[in-house]
Amino acid sequence: xxxxxxxxxxxxxxxxxxxxxxxxxxxxxxxxxxxxxxxxxxxxxxxxxxxxxxxxxxxxxxxxxxxxxxxxxxxxxxxxxxxxxxxxxxxxxxxxxxxxxxxxxxxxxxxxxxxxxxxxxxxxxxxxxxxxxxxxxxxxxxxxxxxxxxxxxxxxxxxxxxxxxxxxxxxxxxxxxxxxxxxxxxxxxxxxxxxxxxxxxxxxxxxxxxxxxxxxxxx
Amino acid sequence: xxxxxxxxxxxxxxxxxxxxxxxxxxxxxxxxxxxxxxxxxxxxxxxxxxxxxxxxxxxxxxxxxxxxxxxxxxxxxxxxxxxxxxxxxxxxxxxxxxxxxxxxxxxxxxxxxxxxxxxxxxxxxxxxxxxxxxxxxxxxxxxxxxxxxxxxxxxxxxxxxxxxxxxxxxxxxxxxxxxxxxxxxxxxxxxxxxxxxxxxxxxxxxxxxxxxxxxxxxxxxxxxxxxxxxxxxxxxxxxxxxxxxxxxxxxx
Numbered sequence: 243x244x245x246x247x248x249x250x251x252x253x254x255x256x257x258x259x260x261x262x263x264x265x266x267x268x269x270x271x272x273x274x275x276x277x278x279x280x281x282x283x284x285x286x287x288x289x290x291x292x293x294x295x296x297x298x299x300x301x302x303x304x305x306x307x308x309x310x311x312x313x314x315x316x317x318x319x320x321x322x323x324x325x326x327x328x329x330x331x332x333x334x335x336x337x338x339x340x341x342x343x344x345x346x347x348x349x350x351x352x353x354x355x356x357x358x359x360x361x362x363x364x365x366x367x368x369x370x371x372x373x374x375x376x377x378x379x380x381x382x383x384x385x386x387x388x389x390x391x392x393x394x395x396x397x398x399x400x401x402x403x404x405x406x407x408x409x410x411x412x413x414x415x416x417x418x419x420x421x422x423x424x425x426x427x428x429x430x431x432x433x434x435x436x437x438x439x440x441x442x443x444x445x446x447x448x449x450x451x452x453x454x455x456x457x458x459x460x461x
Numbered sequence: 462x463x464x465x466x467x468x469x470x471x472x473x474x475x476x477x478x479x480x481x482x483x484x485x486x487x488x489x490x491x492x493x494x495x496x497x498x499x500x501x502x503x504x505x506x507x508x509x510x511x512x513x514x515x516x517x518x519x520x521x522x523x524x525x526x527x528x529x530x531x532x533x534x535x536x537x538x539x540x541x542x543x544x545x546x547x548x549x550x551x552x553x554x555x556x557x558x559x560x561x562x563x564x565x566x567x568x569x570x571x572x573x574x575x576x577x578x579x580x581x582x583x584x585x586x587x588x589x590x591x592x593x594x595x596x597x598x599x600x601x602x603x604x605x606x607x608x609x610x611x612x613x614x615x616x617x618x619x620x621x622x623x624x625x626x627x628x629x630x631x632x633x634x635x636x637x638x639x640x641x642x643x644x645x646x647x648x649x650x651x652x653x654x655x656x657x658x659x660x661x662x663x664x665x666x667x668x669x670x671x672x673x674x675x676x677x678x679x680x681x682x683x684x685x686x687x688x689x690x691x692x693x694x695x696x697x698x699x700x701x702x703x704x705x706x707x708x709x710x711x712x713x
Contacts, residue, residue: 244711245711246709315669316709317672317696318696318708320698321697322698342535365508455697
């Protein structure tokens with residue numbers, strides 16, 4: 243008779259739930275940036291509501307994982323799967339919080355004039371951060387170390403866009419003081435996006451640890 | 462590793478036609494705790510017993526290869542087995558105190574080795590009972606029967622009895638398998654204390670115990686030592702698939 247079937251089932255269920263939570267966070271990141279570009283406060287409100295569901299997932303999954311550690315004493319690969327689960331969970335929860343921050347910035351900015359060329363670049367940065375999250379979750383599903391590494395490498399691009407946007411936004415504000423209220427919010431927004439990308443690289447590092455047992459700092 | 466305390470090379474053991482240990486190679490460092498794990502019948506206890514030649518007593522056993530203690534092969538014809546077992550002592554699964562007082566249990570070994578002076582024996586008994594973390598519990602009743610103690614205390618008496626002859630290596634064969642959880646944790650604490658003075662090799666069925674107490678873990682399967690290494694690594698990232706399957710409980 244095969245051993246540990248119940249544990250395997252519980253572990254698979256936890257991983258499935260992490261992916262469901264991941265899909266929700268991915269949606270939040272996407273919609274937060276879209277709400278910003280479209281100045282859509284209804285969509286922004288949706289992101290904030292979404293975060294409650296993410297938090298619910300977080301609490302539920304955290305309890306399940308602690309339960310598995312307490313009752314099953316996972317070792318070796320199992321231990322790495324469980325630890326990776328907790329790490330990814332925390333990163334996803336944090337990313338959702340940043341999406342909320344972006345949504346709140348949107349709400350503050352509705353009706354304020356802002357520089358169109360900067361906004362296009364922020365959208366590009368948002369798409370990149372969202373892509374990193376998606377590829378991080380894909381690498382988690384597939385246990386694909388190469389994909390995780392390739393995704394982490396995108397963080398350099400995000401950092402580059404951040405530096406570039408930081409300069410562009412301050413310049414826009416200098417040139418046109420009417421942009422200052424929105425520009426100040428956007429400086430925060432690019433910081434949030436940069437942090438979301440950092441958390442995506444954490445997901446990649448966690449996947450590499452789960453598969454290989456090696457811990458690497460990739461951002 | 463600096464010069465190992467025990468160095469085993471190409472060790473094979475046969476019970477008549479059956480090979481119970483296959484080409485075992487391992488070095489054991491001084492003042493380390495090594496845990497031997499593996500399913501029943503894998504050879505871990507047999508291996509432990511080769512370290513102080515306990516298998517010599519079993520008919521039909523044939524051993525080749527070397528077990529060096531401080532560079533000297535314990536299977537050399539000139540080795541005195543009695544003095545070997547004084548240097549390499551053993552604690553068994555079930556506590557087996559002699560049917561005599563606590564004091565006489567601990568003084569038994571030194572007396573056999575010719576120590577007669579009461580003052581010296583008193584010193585040895587106290588030091589050994591302290592070493593086994595039992596002195597405070599029994600100092601007021603040293604002359605009562607050891608059999609009257611709890612299982613955990615009896616096991617610590619056996620450890621004190623062993624320490625009284627000043628061994629260098631302590632072998633433990635599932636020393637807590639007959640004990641309750643609290644006594645088990647006390648023995649585990651004691652094992653970690655003993656490490657400062659002795660080299661310890663422990664066979665255990667509890668992987669949690671191996672993880673808790675040992676520096677090095679070795680996994681045995683079908684007479685083969687599949688893998689050995691740093692305990693932290695063995696329990697997070699074993700190299701061999703068979704080790705992985707065993708310690709994650711996906712076996713058979």
